[in-house]
Structure formats: C-alpha cells, structure tokens
Amino acid sequence: MSIDLEMMAAQLQELLDKQAIQELVARYSRTLDWLDDGGQAGCYWPDAQIDYGFFKGTAAEFVPTVMQVERSTGRRWHMLAPLSIKLTSPTTAIGECYGIAAAFRREGDAPYKGNMYGGRYLDEYEKRTTQAGAEWRIASRRYVMDWTLPMPDQPDASPLAEFPLPMLDLRESGHPDYRPL
Secondary structure (H helix, E strand, O other): OOOOHHHHHHHHHHHHHHHHHHHHHHHHHHHHHOOOHHHHHOOEEEEEEEEOOOOEEEHHHHHHHHHHHHHOOOEEEEEEOOOEEEEEEOOEEEEEEEEEEEEEEOOOOOOEEEEEEEEEEEEEEEEEEEOOEEEEEEEEEEEEEEEEEEEEEEOOOOOEOOEOOOOOOOOOOOOOOOOOO
16 A cells, blocks of 8 residues: 555645634634734735625725724624535635624623624635745635524623622723633
C-alpha cells in the first residue's frame, strides 16, 4: 500500500481551511454577543459586501452599524447551526449556516421585551495574507431572515429566587467575563 503524501497534504490543508472558517463563523457570533467591536471587524475583510436587507454596503460600514444595534439591547444571543463549507479554490470558499438569534430591550425598570429570529447566512470567504499570516475572513455575506417570533417578557437582570443563576446585561464592551479567544 503506497501513501500519496501530496494527496494527504492537500486533504490536511482542506481540513485546516475548513476548521479556520468554522472558527471564524463562531467568532462572529461571540464578538456580537460580547460587544467586541475589534473582534467583529476582524471577521470581515473591510471591503466585504454585506446585505442584511436593512443594510447594504461594505463591512467597514456595516460593523459600526450592527454594533450600535447590538448595544441597543441588554441581552442578545446568536446561535448557529453547523456550517456547510465548500472550498472553491485554495483561497476562496462558500458557506451556509442557519442561525437563531434573540434580542431583548428594556425601558427603565420594565421587563425585557424581545424577539427571536431565524434565518441563514449565505457567505463567501477569502484567505488573504496579513501581517499575521494567511487568514480566512468573510468576503461577502447575505443574511436571509426566515421567521421572527415575539418572546415572553423577561425579568430584570437580577437572579430569580426560584432559578438563581447570574444573568448578563451587556450594553457596553469590556465585560469582565469576556475572554478573547
């Protein structure tokens, strides 16, 4: 049995590239939820074309807009399904994943009110050389919302006696529990 080292090296590189893209998309959700502006910007190439319906333009223009939207909520979660990725060249790929997001706003001492959203991300990725080396980022993104659902009102940010878990109310960057990964 002969081992084709060239084929094995190509397969290994494909796995490494797909893993880097998986981590990129996970970082996208995480940096939104923790309000990490720099981390969010690092998910996109600045010239990436973004289409969220309410916004169409470049990533450099989109990131401040989306971070302002995220800061207007006290609680937010972006949860993504497994990502489907197809490498189209050594430096380009396409991907799609489903996502569920929830966002809650609060006026004064009133309960949090919010919605849950379901949709899909239709992405193109590029691997470019940076000062840190070769890096995958989003080169194009189109978000398609499939559904929205109002959520029940939520209590304030303090733990409930019958369910005493800590709750986050994130409106600013720099939370002490955030760990850059």
